[in-house]
Amino acid sequence: MRWTLRSKSEISTIEQLAKALNVDTIIASLLVQRGITTFNDAKRFFRPVLSDLHDPFLMKDMDLAVSRILKAIANGENILVYGDYDVDGTTSVALLSSYLKTIHPNIATYIPDRYQEGYGVSYMGIDYANDNDISLIIALDCGIKAIEKVAYAKSKGIDFVICDHHRPGDTIPDAVAVLDPKRDDCEYPYKELCGCGVGFKLIQALATHQGQTIDDLIPYLDLVVTAIGADIVPITGENRVLAYYGLQVINSNPRIGFKAMLSQTKKETLTITDVVFMIAPRINAAGRMKHGLHAVNLLTEENLHTALQFAAEIETYNSDRKDADKSITQKALSQILENEEENKCTTVVYEENWHKGVIGIVASRLTETYYRPTLVFTKSGEKLAASARSVKGFDVYNALEACSDYIEQFGGHKYAAGLTLLEDQYHAFKQKFEEVVSATIDKKLMIPEIVVDTEIELTQITPKFHRILKQFAPFGPGNMAPVFMTQGLIDTGYAKCVGADQKHLKCKVQKQNIAIGGIGFNLGKKYELITNQQRFKAAYTLEENEWNGQVSLQLNLKDIN
DSSP states (O other): OOEEEOOOHHHHHHHHHHHHHTHHHHHHHHHTTOOOHHHHHHHHHHSGGGGOOOOGGGGGTOOOOHHHHHHHTTTTEEEEEOOOHHHHHHHHHHHHHHHHTTSSSSSEEEOOTTTTTTTSOOOOOOHHHHHHTTTEEEEESSTOHHHHHHHHHHTTEEEEEEOOOOOOOSHHHHEEEEETTTTTTTOOOOOOOOOOHHHHHHHHHHTTTTTGGGGGGGGGGHHHHHHHHTTOOOOHHHHHHHHHHHHHHHSSOHHHHHHHHHOOOOOSSOHHHHHIIIHHHHHHIIIIIIIIIHHHHHHHHHHHHHHHHHHHHHHHHHHHHHHHHHHHHHHHHHHHHOOOTTOOOOOOETTTTOOOGGGHHHHHHHHHHHHSSSEEEETTTTTTEEEEEOOOOOOOOHHHHHHHHOOOOEOOOSSEEEEEEEEGGGGHHHHHHHHHHHHSOOGGGSEEEEEOOOOOOOOOOOOHHHHHHHOSSSSSSTTTOOOOOEEEEESSOOEEEEEEEGGGGEEEEETTEEEEEEEEETTGGGGGGGTTTEEEEHHHHEEEEEEEEEEEEEEEEEEEO
């Protein structure tokens, strides 16, 4: 790994902020790194308020979307809430459908089948709407590129309202309204909402016509924070406000479906990391292994007994997902080793029988292992489907766009995307993708980077310091947990490798008579560096460790040298 120490901010700015907030200069420097330079900036950061959310009508087409939905309600039309099968899509459908059902009885939900229909708006979904006398489809977390599908729906007398957050193509679908803050002609102040976030802005706008305030919508924020965490959008600005209050809902009064999913957990207070690793994979597992509607049913269920049954089913899907993920990852790693070519900048693997529901997870695992832009392909009907994952700093969406001559369709983000292509295009595409990436990637991006926020001493890790640091949460892109570096550490003599295959490193580090426990996941191979009183430096985050009812502070070691 390469360590990068953030450049020092202006000392005078740090000292002024430290004085204004009555905090030490380390805390002040961390805030300045996050663009927080005044007392008022800090107040907004540490004490997010719902009144900081933007007016939803600032979003392009919001007035048109609300007008069409209110017309449908007034006319007693049937409305279909349509969403993608991942966490962002299913939480979006749960959010909007449950809200609309409070003001209109004729609401149906639809999640496309990952295997029969694939990603996004499908002809099958539109035919379903047509067969069931549905005249308005509201698409969430998809639809921004569904030009032909929206035209097909229009030919059948079905209107579309699109709520998406993916990058648009050159043409916007001819829908009644297209809500997407990433539209070039949309002046909405915050561009990084997830799909569920755009859905929330829609219900925020609808609520103004129902005489409701933002406080009436707080119960929906457990869904929004789950989507924010799972979709890896920046936790800045509006997302930070939504995530902050969403976590409060999850920890104080979560919906029945969340209570059912969390019934086995012993943890009292969930962080956004817990949401990402405990709740999101279970919601995702439904769409990956069975059908996304199972997740929507759980998230909208109001009877705890029924919800517990749904949660048990989803637990089974998640277990099956883990098995498939592990098996395919091992096969993909073997394939790479067999066919490895020196100096390649990409990883592209294909096996026609791999489970389409887990290839995205496998792509992430391979990216972690080889640290290169990665594509994992499988057979999907007559075509090949792939999930793409990238390394920090490299835009895989742009790379795919440069290969579009060989692709049937694609969509996604900078770091994660999906695509389909014809089987006879696979080898030409693979070659082109390698050419594009090797010509455009900065080679240092292929070495994992640890960005160290600041160097500190163990003596500076006081209870007050940690108490303030905890208030930097929720953490995520744009506001990652601060990474610290301390030099001249020694292990107190209790270091050992732990876990399956002895992959992890447990130790207790000491300097200047201060000793703190540490855990380094996947750092077992570094054990020899800290034995026999050798001095070393560590990059780490601070976290609380709960064990047998006792809470202690520990270092989560990112790397040691």
